[in-house]
Amino acid sequence: MEYLYLAIAIVAEVIGTTALTASNRMTKIGPLLVMIVAYGIAFYFLSLTLGKIPTGIAYAIWSACGIVLISILGFFLFKQTLDAAAIIGMTLIVAGVLVINLCSNSIGH
Numbered sequence: 841m842e843y844l845y846l847a848i849a850i851v852a853e854v855i856g857t858t859a860l861t862a863s864n865r866m867t868k869i870g871p872l873l874v875m876i877v878a879y880g881i882a883f884y885f886l887s888l889t890l891g892k893i894p895t896g897i898a899y900a901i902w903s904a905c906g907i908v909l910i911s912i913l914g915f916f917l918f919k920q921t922l923d924a925a926a927i928i929g930m931t932l933i934v935a936g937v938l939v940i941n942l943c944s945n946s947i948g949h
Contacts, residue, residue, distance in 0.1 A: 845888040850902055852882035854909045861918060894946055904937040 856878030863871035889898050908930055914920035922930075940946070 842889045842892040845885045846893065846898060846901060849882045849885035849889065850905045850909070852878045852885065853902065853906050854913065856882055857906070857910050858913050858917065861914070897940060897944070897946055900937050900940055904933045907933060 856875045859871040859874035859878060860866075862868065863875060866872050886898065886902065893901075911920075911922055911926075911930060915922070
């Protein structure tokens with residue numbers, strides 16, 4: 841169940857960060873309100889995961905997924921681009937999270 845909560849937290853954080861970008865430096869009230877609610881949901885569900893998943897592991901998964909999803913949404917919604925170094929870096933971040941999840945005893949394998 842903790843991974844479901846973590847997934848909800850990640851999706852909410854991605855929604856919040858996308859809304860933050862859309863808020864135009866917090867000058868548009870609609871996206872700003874979405875951001876506040878989404879971040880509240882994100883941190884609530886992240887807190888639910890921390891009883892079973894160590895904080896460092898949960899945060900590694902959260903941040904890796906968030907970086908990749910935000911970058912994809914930034915490309916499609918805001919016409920932001922990434923260079924090869926950024927793509928390689930994100931690939932390494934995701935690879936690191938996979939190593940943690942598949943090989944580490946820190947998460948109760």
